[in-house]
Amino acid sequence: MLPRIVLCDALLWSQPEAEQLFKGIADVKTVHDSTSRSDFVASLQPGGALEGAIGLYRRTDSPGPLRYFDKQLIDALPPSVKWIASFGAGYDQVDVAACKERGIRVSNTPNMVDDATATTALYLLISALRCFSKAERDIRAGAWKSQHWPGPAHDVTGRTIAILGLGGIGLRFAELVHAFPMRVLYHSRRRVAHAPEWCEYYGPDRLDEMLAQADVLSVHVPLTEQTASIVDEKMIRKLKRGAVIVNTARGGVIDEDAMMKALEDGHLSAVGLDVFCNEPNINPRWFSLPNATLLPHVGTATSDTRKKMELRALENLRDFITTGMGNDLVFEFK
Numbered sequence: 416m417l418p419r420i421v422l423c424d425a426l427l428w429s430q431p432e433a434e435q436l437f438k439g440i441a442d443v444k445t446v447h448d449s450t451s452r453s454d455f456v457a458s459l460q461p462g463g464a465l466e467g468a469i470g471l472y473r474r475t476d477s478p479g480p481l482r483y484f485d486k487q488l489i490d491a492l493p494p495s496v497k498w499i500a501s502f503g504a505g506y507d508q509v510d511v512a513a514c515k516e517r518g519i520r521v522s523n524t525p526n527m528v529d530d531a532t533a534t535t536a537l538y539l540l541i542s543a544l545r546c547f548s549k550a551e552r553d554i555r556a557g558a559w560k561s562q563h564w565p566g567p568a569h570d571v572t573g574r575t576i577a578i579l580g581l582g583g584i585g586l587r588f589a590e591l592v593h594a595f596p597m598r599v600l601y602h603s604r605r606r607v608a609h610a611p612e613w614c615e616y617y618g619p620d621r622l623d624e625m626l627a628q629a630d631v632l633s634v635h636v637p638l639t640e641q642t643a644s645i646v647d648e649k650m651i652r653k654l655k656r657g658a659v660i661v662n663t664a665r666g667g668v669i670d671e672d673a674m675m676k677a678l679e680d681g682h683l684s685a686v687g688l689d690v691f692c693n694e695p696n697i698n699p700r701w702f703s704l705p706n707a708t709l710l711p712h713v714g715t716a717t718s719d720t721r722k723k724m725e726l727r728a729l730e731n732l733r734d735f736i737t738t739g740m741g742n743d744l745v746f747e748f749k
């Protein structure tokens with residue numbers, strides 16, 4: 416009998432490749448969209464249609480009831496499950512500590528998302544500095560350029576950007592903005608050995624110094640217990656008056672109320688956001704803030720990148736089945 420794996424979300428981009436990938440090595444089952452969490456858990460138990468599953472595939476942006484692999488769901492999984500292959504770089508919807516307790520390994524798809532997410536950050540940066548989103552809203556409203564135009568628009572070239580977190584996405588973004596050129600500063604707990612020499616490192620003892628110089632702060636850290644609201648009121652107020660914040664990471668890494676307040680009182684001149692607290696039911700106050708460029712979490716949403724992410728997640732599962740170990744184990748397992 417072939418080892419069984421379960422796709423908790425339908426494959427959208429790589430169905431034919433997946434068939435080849437698992438041909439003769441795994442029995443692949445797909446959970447139907449309408450399956451509830453309790454039906455899912457029940458079907459994994461002895462006698463259920465998914466009995467004996469050793470690996471699960473899930474999507475970070477799953478539209479179904481299996482979006483959150485929280486402790487309750489993980490504790491209810493049978494002992495046969497040994498690997499969860501998550502599609503997406505962020506895995507804050509998976510309770511990794513609960514997985515560790517149960518001996519379940521978790522993989523994500525980090526490098527696949529770098530270019531598309533960095534490109535999204537670049538769009539938000541340009542739109543925020545040049546007030547392009549506002550201009551588009553004007554023309555669509557029949558106002559041509561509203562009376563406030565050009566408002567606080569600024570050139571991109573020559574400005575200073577501070578990058579919080581120089582992982583794969585932060586590094587790709589640094590390369591893109593360096594082309595203008597912008598002056599590029601970065602902060603992370605440790606200096607990144609492969610960072611280009613034009614990327615200036617500001618360690619934990621020099622964070623305030625970095626913030627004071629930045630025209631733009633762009634956030635590229637994962638959401639964890641340690642990074643929740645890491646960009647808080649104090650940090651925002653340490654930026655220069657008129658600075659811009661760009662966020663393509665997770666809404667929860669910034670104190671949203673503090674960011675809105677700073678935008679309203681002019682401490683921030685603009686923001687560019689792809690991610691929010693409580694997606695998709697985001698705070699409606701965002702809609703009335705003219706200097707906010709808003710996107711509905713589409714950082715990786717290109718068919719090319721989505722296909723790469725899907726395939727990589729499946730390859731991690733395939734490698735686990737064939738060798739006992741997949742790639743892209745999340746940080747907590749390293």
Ligand SMILES: O=CC(=O)O
Pocket residue numbers: 475502503504505506528714715
């Ligand atoms: O948000 C997208 C991802 O985590 O890959």
